[in-house]
Structure formats: structure tokens, C-alpha cells
Amino acid sequence: MYFDNKYKEYRYVCFHSREIRRHDNAFNDKLINHSQFTNDLTDLLKNTNCIIISITIDLEEYLRQGYLHNVYETAFDFLLERYIYATKNYKKGIIMLEARGKDEDKKLLKHIYDVINIRGRKNITTQELNSKIAGVYFNPKWNEKYTQLI
Numbered sequence: 001m002y003f004d005n006k007y008k009e010y011r012y013v014c015f016h017s018r019e020i021r022r023h024d025n026a027f028n029d030k031l032i033n034h035s036q037f038t039n040d041l042t043d044l045l046k047n048t049n050c051i052i053i054s055i056t057i058d059l060e061e062y063l064r065q066g067y068l069h070n071v072y073e074t075a076f077d078f079l080l081e082r083y084i085y086a087t088k089n090y091k092k093g094i095i096m097l098e099a100r101g102k103d104e105d106k107k108l109l110k111h112i113y114d115v116i117n118i119r120g121r122k123n124i125t126t127q128e129l130n131s132k133i134a135g136v137y138f139n140p141k142w143n144e145k146y147t148q149l150i
Contacts, residue, residue: 002026015041051086051093055079072104073111077121084124087132099138112136 001010004025013026020027023034045052055075062071079095087093099105115121116129116136 002031053079053082053086055082070107070111072100072108076108076112077115080115080121080129081124084128084132092132092134094134095136096139097136099140105138109136109138 001012002025003009004011011026019025020038023029026032027034027037055078057071057075057078059071062074067074076097083093083095097108100108116133117126120126120129
């Protein structure tokens with residue numbers, strides 16, 4: 001936790017890349033040694049026994065190209081392909097997604113269920129997906145007050 005001078009209260013730290021890059025909130029140079037923090041965070045991630053897959057879509061370009069599919073569903077499909085490629089030798093794992101809004105998460109969850117259990121994805125069968133995915137979870141950042149974990 002850190003003391004947020006703007007709101008005059010203690011708040012949990014959320015490792016949000018935008019705040020880290022901009023040195024905002026808990027990552028302010030007055031509160032931490034930012035260079036040491038990024039080195040420590042890099043070392044932690046290097047030594048963590050997991051694979052992190054990140055998907056980025058340039059939304060303006062996506063729309064300019066005329067794509068009409070839901071961008072969250074498209075991003076998940078890209079992520080799923082990379083996940084299957086990364087889980088060679090039938091290793092099984094979980095997929096953690098950053099929660100958005102209730103409606104967006106509900107719609108994406110339906111898409112995820114359909115892909116994993118009904119139709120598969122390109123050359124990936126539902127059997128392979130089920131053999132490699134132990135679960136898909138949405139991880140909220142925090143609740144409305146930013147002072148309590150959910």
C-alpha cells in the first residue's frame with residue numbers, strides 16, 4: 001500500500017503499465033527509486049516459473065482496415081494461438097485476463113466458452129484446447145474505492 005496524497009488515504013498498489021511508465025501514483029519518483037524498482041520487477045519476472053503472453057492491437061488501424069469483429073474476441077483468439085504454441089508437450093495452464101467491464105467480460109466469456117468447448121480455433125481442436133487449459137479467469141484490478149482488494 002502507499003499513501004495517495006490526492007485522496008489522502010492509503011491505497012493498494014496496482015501494477016498498471018501506464019502508471020509505471022509515467023511514474024504515476026505508487027510509482028512516483030518521490031516514493032520509490034524507479035530505476036531500482038524496474039530492475040527488481042524485471043528480475044522477479046525473469047525468475048518466475050510462468051509464461052507471460054501479451055497481445056496488443058492498434059485499435060485505430062484495426063478499424064481503419066475495416067475489421068468489424070469484437071476487438072476483445074480478436075485479441076483473445078490471438079492470445080489463444082500463442083498460448084497453444086507455448087504449451088508444447090501437453091502442458092496444462094491457466095489463462096488470466098484483465099477484467100474490463102461486466103458486459104465486456106460476459107460477452108468475451110461466451111466467446112471463450114464457444115471457442116474452447118464448441119468450435120475450436122483454426123487448426124486447434126476443442127480436445128487440444130481442453131487438454132491444455134485448466135481455466136480462464138478475469139482478474140479485476142481493485143474495487144471502486146481502490147482501498148480494498150476484491
